[in-house]
């Protein structure tokens with residue numbers, strides 16, 4: 001990744017608008033905030049992707065501060081800046097590309113309960129919450145040590161890096177402070193804003209308050225408001241109830257976690273610093289449990305195939321209904337070829353992955369797809385069977401459920417992955433479904449009619465069907481690699497890309 005961070009105030013005469021145009025290609029929009037837009041961009045002549053944030057200064061005299069602070073502060077828990085350029089009241093920042101926001105992650109944890117259908121918050125494991133908090137508090141500690149207060153910490157402004165760690169982002173309201181004096185700007189986002197910020201007389205501890213509200217949201221799955229800030233008596237009472245031991249016990253949370261939360265959202269004098277929060281006994285105990293895994297330093301990848309597929313769901317122009325923007329056939333074929341080659345190699349070396357799915361396929365820094373997450377992989381002996389019922393539905397081959405299977409289970413997973421990639425729909429084996437209607441839909445998905453409707457060919461359907469067929473008919477990775485549709489599409493890829 002490029003390291004150059006150009007001076008924020010530009011001295012060159014290149015018109016600002018050309019700075020991005022000459023060096024980057026816009027891939028898609030990532031988000032829109034208060035002060036501008038954020039887009040995913042591709043650095044010209046490379047496969048490196050970045051986020052481009054543009055901020056306009058219209059009302060804000062401090063519009064360059066974000067770029068300056070990011071330029072000066074480098075920390076694992078802070079989104080890094082690659083270059084920045086400022087001219088005529090517009091700042092362009094090229095940032096490390098991140099995956100998803102903590103808000104997005106929390107939203108996707110709201111799932112309908114099995115019986116009632118009521119939305120329920122699927123809390124992360126306590127050790128994962130603790131490790132998220134530790135990562136972010138370490139970043140806050142670093143900021144404060146360097147005389148910077150973020151002032152807008154909230155789940156929207158916490159992003160997951162390609163490496164899967166959480167980072168503080170959006171320094172649009174950040175400022176430098178002097179120890180011993182007070183900040184006075186009433187900035188931030190309710191309900192993450194500390195009470196003393198409203199009084200316009202506060203220190204960097206306002207960030208700890210925000211971390212407290214964030215922690216409560218992450219743990220309980222509910223937005224918490226300071227009772228005193230609420231008008232309505234019932235709402236006040238509910239807010240009080242959220243921070244009681246009774247509620248936390250009901251949710252199978254410990255008194256230690258509640259104490260941790262309460263200290264961060266207490267009045268400024270009792271709140272403690274980032275360092276104090278980091279030393280909290282509950283946090284230390286739980287986050288060390290999360291460390292109980294093998295630490296591996298892995299090649300840093302860009303994004304998962306799942307993430308790529310999710311971002312291909314776009315509202316249709318007229319209806320607004322979400323539509324899947326399928327990659328070009330030649331690209332799908334080339335993705336499949338890359339992955340099947342990896343599977344072939346694994347199998348040749350006596351290893352079965354056993355958990356192939358779009359979440360476990362990552363794009364390398366150079367833009368190729370790689371198999372990742374070997375957490376369920378195992379060595380096998382040719383001629384004998386594996387018996388562990390492991391994997392992820394619906395990518396798990398039927399014979400795995402029978403606890404008697406070979407490495408061909410990986411080909412089944414590749415088949416389900418291919419169907420998802422080609423049709424944009426999750427396919428379940430009809431026999432695995434209870435509901436008659438769902439069964440019928442699953443059958444329909446693998447018919448020529450559907451594939452024609454989706455402008456997919458007969459050859460692609462045959463390729464899919466073979467991989468998800470019964471083990472005896474499925475073929476090996478080598479067979480799949482020799483599939484005529486795949487071979488033809490891959491060989492057409494060179495020409496296909498030259499046009500784009």
Ligand SMILES: Nc1ncnc2c1ncn2[C@@H]1O[C@H](COP(=O)(O)OP(=O)(O)O)[C@@H](O)[C@H]1O
Nearest residue numbers: 030031033034035038051095096097098170172
């Ligand atoms: N580096 C990044 N990588 C990926 N997405 C980003 C990045 N920076 C911002 N975004 C997306 O854009 C949104 C708005 O960006 P943010 O920096 O928070 O700007 P604002 O000040 O407008 O809120 C974020 O919530 C996130 O979804």
Ligand SMILES: [Mg+2]
Nearest residue numbers: 033156157170
């Ligand atoms: Mg933001």
